[in-house]
Amino acid sequence: MARALRAMAAAAVFLIAAALLGALVGAADLTPWGVAATLLDRIPFVHLSTGMTPLDRNILLQIRLPRVVLALLVGGLLAIAGAGYQGVFRNPLVDSGMLGSSAGAGLAATVAIVFLGGLGGGAVPAAAFLGALAGVSVSWFASGGTRRGALDDGTGGATATLLLSGVAVGMFLTAAQTYLMQRDSQDLQQVYSWMLGSMATATWTQVTEALPYAAVSVLILLVHARRLDVLALGDDEARSLGLNTGRTRLIVIAAASLAAATAVAVSGLIGFVGIVVPHVARRLGGPSYALVLPLSMLIGGAFLSLADTAARTVISPAELPIGVVTAAVGAPVFVLILRRTQAVRA
């Protein structure tokens, strides 16, 4: 319990620090007191003198803060989705990017925007959700996941097959999405910016549109956290403990796909968050999903906020796609996790 409290406290502090850094760092020169006072002044019946110019206030409230909040939200969603997938598939190397979920969401979101634009922005996450489910389902079936005992294969073959299948499906879906986007836009930079993820156009509208889907998916995942611990024992033992493994898997996959799809719909494709962050959460708080899931949310939000801050400052005034930053950090960590997993198996 003490370890859990320490881990949650550390993650919360990390989140707040990352958010403050994101709010402070940028082209406009904002002071910590100015930022704090501006935020406190928003509370009803609280009136503080911020010392900021109207331009700086607008930059903070309309440009920087929505960007920070969206990064926290998207990072948290990608991380908790990754943790959910890892629990369901008993595999520490999967996330929404590796399972075709993000690519499916991206393609469906693109189709919704290009062909069904009249449905409104709120329908895009719903379309992305269906695409995410379709993507992970195709990856699962293509890897022979319906073969009985597939998940209980202790040789590691099921891991490699699922990853390969997910990557293949993801590449195909991304290619289809790229084709659609290029058909409707001659601006290649815009296409690739979306594919590599971006918070540059973050608005409060995007945040409020994503929030309901985020809330539902996170709530469902947190409710099923302990079931993932039981699932970790293997299907036979989980079922002998009274768990309905099939229903649990379906619910968690659906919730994780909704979380990933919501993130993709508002920010594009951002990789490695869902693999790296749950691994850090496990190192910090232990293997129980009762802690891994909420920790992943906090750490994932902080990580992506920091990545976004780096993306818009390292080559300022130009911006790096955020997916480049997460890949630069995440890919080496992925290799380390892979090597550690193989060493444990050996």
Added chain:
Amino acid sequence: MSTMTATDMRVRLGGAVPVDGVSLRVESGGWTAVLGPNGAGKSTLLRALAGLLPYQGTVTLDPAPAGRGRRELARVLAYVAQQPTLPPDLSVRAYVLLGRTPYLGYLGNPGRADRAVADAALDRLELTGFAGRRLGTLSGGERQRVALARALAQQPRVLLLDEPTSALDLGHQQQVLELIDRLRRDDGLTVVSTLHDLTAAAQYAERLVLLDRGRVAAAGAPAEVLTAARVREVYHAHVSVRSDTVGRPVLTPVRPTGDATHTDALSTLSDDESRANPCSTRTTGSGPGHGA
């Protein structure tokens, strides 16, 4: 205390029938060991008894579980796989606490009472000092005890144990079997286990069921089941059998005598291997229920 009765059980896996018409009855507080060579259907039978495989026939528990659901069954019957998955980074206490899953609400948060039951199971198996240890740091014997503790935390009336002494050295094998026997006698648990070691099975189990290619070759008291002729017929192995001081058979492997005898044994073995059922693959499903 619970009596388990299985009648005419049949399990089909793909094109094979690894369990073909098996019946057994285990009296309340008794220990029945299921024996047989590799591929005889022992593990498949146990998984079917646990409701983890679809089967034909009936399995009844007396008294019956409170309901027909999987959770109700899990409160009566605990199953330990041959090589249970023990997540290496999980603590012993957290793993044993998972045994309380059938009693937890939808959120699955264990309460004080659940923690007390888990701690009692740890104490029963002399694992209290190991509670904070990570599962990945335990020895083979300690892992088996922890798996038993997890099963005990379910507060079952019936224990189904698949090869509880596999991969253990002689000392740990004996330790685990003594532990199971003590639990059975002290807590009135009904035990059904598969065992490879025929002498150990004869020493600890009250009844033996010997399977051969999915069918019951013999069932009864150890002295009735384990004869040299029957072992030669089912296992294609030569043993000598003597009785210990309480009449339980003790088996000793012997080399066949004479070239002709040795050649006959080898050709018989190769013929029977070619007729043996293929190994079963693990499946999911449920049987018709375990009601009385």
